Amino acid sequence: MPTDRRASNFNRNAVLWLAGAFAVGILTANFAGVDLRAAVGASVVFAVLAYVFKTQQFATLLIFTAFAFAGAASLNIEKSGVAADRLRLLYDNGTIKSGEPVEIEGVMVRGREPTVDGDLITFRAETLRIRNEDLKVSGKVRLFVQNGKNPFEISKLGSETPEAEFDISAAEPTSLLVGPKPSDLKYGSRIRVSTKLEREDNFLNPGVISRLQMLDRLEIDASGSVKSGLLIEHLADESVFVPLAWVYDQREKLIDSFRRNLSQRAAGVMIASLLGDKYFLDKETADLFRDGGTFHILVISGLHITFIGGMLLLIIRRVSRNRPAQFVLTNGVLWAYTLAVGADVPVVRAAVMFTVISFSHVIYRQSSLLNSLGVCALMLLVWRPTELFDPSFQLTFVSVAAIVACAYPLIEMLRKIGRWTPTAAMPFPPDVPKRLARLCETLYWNSDEWRIEAKSYVWTARLSKSPYLSGKIIGGGQRAIRYLFEGILVSLIVQIWMLPLTVVYFHRVSIASVVLNLWVGVFIAIESFAAVIGAVISYFGDALARPFFAAAEISDWLMLALPRMFSDNGWASFRLPAYSAAGAFVYFLYFVPIIFLAVLLSRWKPFELKADSRILGRRLLVPAFAAFVVLSFAIVFHPFSSPTADGRLHVDFLDVGQGDAALVTFPDGRTLLVDGGGKMNYRSDDDGEEPFVRDVRDIGEAVVSEYLWHRGFSRIDHILATHADADHIQGLTDVAKNFAIGSAIFGRMSAEDPDHAELADVLRRRGISATNIYRGDVLHFGEVIVEVLYPPEADESNLRSENNNSVVLRIIFGNRKFLLTGDIEHIAESALTAADLSADLVKVPHHGSRTSSTQSFIDTVRANYAVVSVGRTSPFGHPHADVVGRWKAGGAQVLVTGERGTISVSTNGVDLEVKRFLSE
Structure with a gap:
């Protein structure tokens, strides 16, 4: 009997299993390397053997092996298939x-x-x-x-x-x-x-x-x-292709209509979510979606394609009952929409999935949802094997798998439990805990329907039903609670399945997304209908369209009201690092109990009387759930992600383009982030209009925070801004939002500086203390001494934060000294040369500008290494050739972050190790 069950499961989801084997082959070829000819030959051999021994049980293993080698061959073909003129x-x-x-x-x-x-x-x-x-x-x-x-x-x-x-x-x-x-x-x-x-x-x-x-x-x-x-x-x-050209024209007209008739924020949301153009989405709005875990609603993917395809199918079914006609019309319009919004891979992926499932109805075959998922995966992996390593591909298929393998079967079973009446197929009530039975009956039992149904039977029966609040949750109220419950359940299950991916790719766990997905989904649907109808009616007259655009604006405001409340109060989400290297195995291990629990769910038969199978399932459920809890704890609380103290002083100079950012890790493990990079604002608002800030990840988020998360940090003990130039202080604002911060340190800072004011506001809201340091101050981190060499203390009337007021630090550990100089120029350098500035390594002032690195300063420092923090191409021409030449003539080896990436320096107080992110 077990053999028959395994055969049934394989036959029902055969393509899913084959797609899995194909993916294993791709993974093996990517990480272990498989020769193309060997892979093709092995695939053919095993396929022939599977055909020859098709009546034997091991033929299944042979066909799996053939598909695995086919996957390895496909990856090699894609990588070697790049044309010479590409x-x-x-x-x-x-x-x-x-x-x-x-x-x-x-x-x-x-x-x-x-x-x-x-x-x-x-x-x-x-x-x-x-x-x-x-x-x-x-x-x-x-x-x-x-x-x-x-x-x-x-x-x-x-x-x-x-x-x-x-x-x-x-x-x-x-x-x-x-x-x-x-x-x-x-x-x-x-x-x-x-x-x-x-x-x-x-x-x-x-x-x-x-x-x-x-x-x-x-x-x-x-x-x-x-x-x-x-x-x-x-x-x-x-x-x-003329129809496609027409589709592109109509899309452009819709974008123009939304921009003319909706507010900047609402237009950006509609253009992004309906038309796939995210370049009108403002950063504040996008951050609300992102913080609440609902940003996927703005990215055209499976949710949009399924909704649009389902609506089209419902409309066309009212016109024609011909299944082939329904299929052609629905999918024709759907693929036209897919092409109109750019035919990006996630959209194509979702369209393929919808097409596969709808085609099964045309040929009168009930498609297993998991099998359809396998067909879609196999088609896409054959087309582009490297899709397997695309985060978007992984996010899509894990979320769909969560729904079809777990959420949908669970909801179906709960419905059966709640609606149970004696039948030939299910003569006995479900064997489930009483509380679960009552919950299901509260959501799904309809006593009026049962009374009508019972009259059609020749026998009579009295059913014992005990829903919560018996007799009070009925009709529309019951349906509303049912839909809410099912929506929250689906959202929760998807979030559980997606946990490793959201941590690895977004470093975010959204607590509120379980609820906000429903809230935002409802209102964005209303807003979309109103905006599209308004755009269509506007062709006949703007006055007729105004009520619909007004309804869209109201829906947009309501849609964002709840996410804003969660975000403002810090309830929406939290950020966390990801394990790297061998530690990343925990993310693969996480799916073992998840998949095992899904298998147990598929074999859950509460209406069967075989006690032995139920006992076995319950015995397996407890350890599987315990493993899931332990692995979830390891991912969310990441107890093993942070690097351990090794007794060495480390300074990592990051490549943040035109800017500075250096992470100092002390021998006892404490951390100090000196500057956080950022982008200078070269634009001016000449017209006095309200500025529009597009949704783009800043340096502090996309570079500095990503680096710190990669290192496993969730806390930085101290952040220090040398001065208030945007390319130094701006990134610290994102770091202060994303990490637990012990304290903030400043030199001369003016409260009127906008970047400093923004950082100060974040520090205030998060309860992070801030102190100022000046020349003569000394900071102690165990055996490491940090001397503050500049700037001198100033009175309140002279708090300007400019290059020559940058904080200058000398870090001393044993016999080794590192000099960090901010953006000081020749005036500050002259004031410093009277002091002892000797250092083994210096961070070259002001990115190698001609206004800094005077000969007297270089002679005083006498560094062996000179690190220039600047991008590969600087808008200011940094570092200047004369500056580089002077440092080299002074005996220093010049290292530029933009050329070799992160420059990592470490010492035990005696030795000195220098490493680059890119080797020679």
């Missing part, structure tokens, strides 16, 4: 250097993507001219076309989240104006443009996601920008 290959092998001027020609593969500051266009590259040489090329290029207002460098192109789309990292405020657009450019336009294409990593630090990986996931080979659409030469319009 742009990504030409940049990666050095044929073309990132940032080198090129002239490139190609054809736009979709319509323009509007943004606040201009337009994004994506085109298929065909020819490229570089150094007077013409090359035939292939691959996709994404180009940002500025609208002529507030230009910024292409180096600010970046990414929001591990699963996020390509983004413009323009966190600085901009005016929400619609500038001139290259309106003649559209899907199918052949263009030629001279620009500097980039393909390189921005921030080289452990734990920080690679920009190259983000580009590859989006199938973008390189990116660039031009200051105006007038600089793009429109050569011709190629023939295109």
Whole structure:
């Protein structure tokens, strides 16, 4: 009998098992390496053997092995299948250097993507001219076309989240104006443009996601920008698929309608959630969604596709009962929508899933949801095996698996328990705990329906039902409580299954998401209906559309009211680090009891009388649940994530681009973060309008916090701002939000400085104490002495925070000395040279600017190592060649963070070790 059950489970979910075997092969090939020819040969051999021995039980193992080798072969094929003329290959092998001027020609593969500051266009590259040489090329290029207002460098192109789309990292405020657009450019336009294409990593630090990986996931080979659409030469319009071109035009019109008729915030939400364009979403609103664990509602994925597809199917079923017609019309419209919003991988993935399930109804086959999930996974992995390593792929399939393997079966069983009446199939009441039976009866028992049903039987029976608040929860009230209960249950189960992924990729556990997902889901649906109807009616008259847009605005306000309350009071979520290296195994181990509990649920038969199977299930349930609790505790409270004290002094200089950030770890394990990087605001609000801050992760969140989480930290003992320049202090605000902080330390600071004021507000709200230090102060961390060499103490009228008032520290441990200089310039250097400044290592002042590092200062310091904290490409030309030359002439080895990434220095007081993130 057990053999028959296993065979039944395999046959019902055969494709799921095969997809799992295929994925195992991909994993093996990625981490262990499998030769392509060997993998193909083994797959064929095992497939033939499985056919020959198809009547034997071990044939199943043979076919699994064949699929595993097929997965390994597919990964090798994808990696080796990059064409020799592919742009990504030409940049990666050095044929073309990132940032080198090129002239490139190609054809736009979709319509323009509007943004606040201009337009994004994506085109298929065909020819490229570089150094007077013409090359035939292939691959996709994404180009940002500025609208002529507030230009910024292409180096600010970046990414929001591990699963996020390509983004413009323009966190600085901009005016929400619609500038001139290259309106003649559209899907199918052949263009030629001279620009500097980039393909390189921005921030080289452990734990920080690679920009190259983000580009590859989006199938973008390189990116660039031009200051105006007038600089793009429109050569011709190629023939295109006309219906798709029409879809792109309608999408652009909807974006324009939302922007004209809705507030900035509501328009951003609607454009992101309905049309897949997140570039109008403001940071404050996005943070509310993110903090409450509901940001996925703004990203078009399975939730949107399922909702839209289901609504279409309901409408079309009223028109036609022909199943093939229903399938073609529903999926035709759904795939048109998928293409219109950019056909990004998560959307395509969800559309494939919906198509697979709906097709099973066309051929009159009841599809197992798990089997359909397997079909979708197998199709996507065959198409792109590297999808397996995409966070978005993992998040999608784990969440869907949680619903179809756990939430849906559990709700179905609870319904059966609550609605039980004696039948031939289920003659006896469910054998479940009394409290569970009462809960189910409260939610699902309908005494009126039973009285009507009982009259149709020739026999009579009295049923003992005891729902809570008997007789009071009926009708619409019962249905409302039932839907609320089921919604919360599904949300809770999904959150449990997703715990390892949300910690690893987002370092966030959202407590409130179980409730907020329902709240936000209801109101964003109402807002969407109202906004779309209003946009359609506005074609006939703006006055007719105003009530619908007003309803959308009200829904938007209500939707955000509850998340804002949770967020403001700190109830929404908390941040935590992830285990790395061998410790990361806990995340894989977590799914063992989860899957085991799901298997037990699938075998739960409360209406059967076989006591032995029930006892066995209960005996297995307790240890499985205990294992789940222990592993959950290990992930949420992460008792083993933080690095242990090793008796050495460590200083890690992070690559934060144009800025400073250095983590000091003392021999006793205490930590001091000196500066946190940030972005200078090069824009001005000339028109006096309310600034629009787009949703972009700042340096403190995307780089510094990610690095600290990667190291396993959830607490930083002290943060220190050398001065109030944005590229030093801004990132500390994010760190103060994301980590437990012991205290904050400042030098000369003015309360009127906006970045300092923002950090001070966070410190005040979190109850973190702040102190000021000046020349002559000495800090003690065990055997380590930290001398404050600058600035001198000032009176209240002279609290300016400028470069020459930066805090200068000398860290002394045994015979070794490190000098941290902030942004001091020659004036402060002159004031310091009279003192003993000797150091083994110096953080070069002001990123290597010509205004610093005077010869007398260099001679006084006499450092063996000079660390320059600056990005690979500095907007100010840092470090200056003369400065680098002077330090080298003084006997120092110059290390630049932007070239080699994080520079890590450590000492036991005698030796001195220097390591770089990137080796030679």
